[in-house]
Amino acid sequence: MDREANSQPRPEKHLNSVLLLYDKPLYRDWAFWTTVGVAGMTALAMGTSRDPTATSLPRWLDTLLAVIIFAILFGVVPAWIRLLVRRSREHRPRPSDQQQPADSHDAAASDSQQWQQRPLTGLRRQRSIRSTSQPDSPPTAAASLRSEESARTPAEPPSPATAPLRWARMDADGFERLLFDLLRSSPEYRNVQWLMHTQAADRGRDLSMDRVLHDSAGGTHSERVIVQAKHWQKKSVNMPTVAETVAAVKLWEGPVIRILIIATSGHFSADAVRWAEQHNNSGTAPFIELWPASKLEALLAAKPGLAAAHGLRPR
Numbered sequence: 001m002d003r004e005a006n007s008q009p010r011p012e013k014h015l016n017s018v019l020l021l022y023d024k025p026l027y028r029d030w031a032f033w034t035t036v037g038v039a040g041m042t043a044l045a046m047g048t049s050r051d052p053t054a055t056s057l058p059r060w061l062d063t064l065l066a067v068i069i070f071a072i073l074f075g076v077v078p079a080w081i082r083l084l085v086r087r088s089r090e091h092r093p094r095p096s097d098q099q100q101p102a103d104s105h106d107a108a109a110s111d112s113q114q115w116q117q118r119p120l121t122g123l124r125r126q127r128s129i130r131s132t133s134q135p136d137s138p139p140t141a142a143a144s145l146r147s148e149e150s151a152r153t154p155a156e157p158p159s160p161a162t163a164p165l166r167w168a169r170m171d172a173d174g175f176e177r178l179l180f181d182l183l184r185s186s187p188e189y190r191n192v193q194w195l196m197h198t199q200a201a202d203r204g205r206d207l208s209m210d211r212v213l214h215d216s217a218g219g220t221h222s223e224r225v226i227v228q229a230k231h232w233q234k235k236s237v238n239m240p241t242v243a244e245t246v247a248a249v250k251l252w253e254g255p256v257i258r259i260l261i262i263a264t265s266g267h268f269s270a271d272a273v274r275w276a277e278q279h280n281n282s283g284t285a286p287f288i289e290l291w292p293a294s295k296l297e298a299l300l301a302a303k304p305g306l307a308a309a310h311g312l313r314p315r
Helices: 002-007 012-018 030-048 059-090 095-133 141-152 172-184 239-249 270-282 293-301 304-309
Strands: 189-194 207-214 220-230 257-264 287-291
Touching: 030 059, 172 189, 172 207, 172 220, 172 293, 172 304, 220 239, 239 257, 239 270, 239 287, 270 287, 293 304
Parallel strands: 220 257, 257 287
Antiparallel strands: 189 207, 207 220
C-alpha cells in the first residue's frame, strides 16, 4: 500500500495550492505586500498632492486609476512572472519520479511471489502433519452406513418452545387460570390470588399479587399488582377499554395499586399503546404494563410444561 501510494503522482490539490498568484497565507507573501504597498503609496501621493491634474477627470477618479495601474505594474506583474517560473519548475521531470515506478513494480512482483509461496508451504506443513500423526485409512462399512442413515433421516420438526400457542382452544376461564399458574410459578411474585369469577363485575381486577423488588444494597420492598385478563381473539384491546380499566382500579380500597397489568391473548391497538405510554409518562398511579400474546409466548417458552398442561402445546 505504501509503495503504491508513493508511486502515484502528486494530487492536483497540492499543485493548485502551490501554483497560485499569491501564496497562502497572504501575510507571509512578499508579492502581496508589495502590491498593497505600491497601491497605498500611490493613493497617498495622489490624494495629498495639491498640484492641478493634467486631465479633466475628478481627483478621486484620477487617483483610483493611478492606484490600479501602479498596483498592476509593480505588484501583479511580478507575482505573475513568479508564477510562470514556478510552473516551469513543477513540470520538469525529476530523477526520483522516473525511477520510482520501476522500483514499485519490482517490489510488487516480489510481494506477489512471496504470497504465492506461502499457501504452498502451509499446505506442505499440513500434509506432513497428517502423514506423521494418522495414516489415511479407507472408510469402513459402519461409517458408510451411518452416512446413508443421516442422509435419509428427515428434518426434525420445530421444538414445542418455538411453536405458536393454540389460543383458540382456550376459553376466558382457562386464560385466567393460565395467568394464575404462570405468575404463581415466577419467583418475583408473591401472594398471587385469583379474586373473582371470570364473568363477575370485578371492576378491572382478575388477579392480585405482590411484586418483590430487590435493590443493590440488599434491601427488598414489594408493590401491589393487579392483573386484568382479556381473552380476545377476534378484536384488539382498544384505548377505551384500557382507560376504563385504569379508572376502575383507582376506585379500589386498601393498599395503593402501583402496577396494572393488562394481559391479552391477542393484540393491543395503536391508540391503546399510545394512551398507556402517555399515562405512564405523566407519573400517575397505577403504572400500566401491556402484555400481548407475544409477551406471554416468550414467558411460556421458558416453561413448556406449563403451556402443555393447559393444552396450548402438544405434550
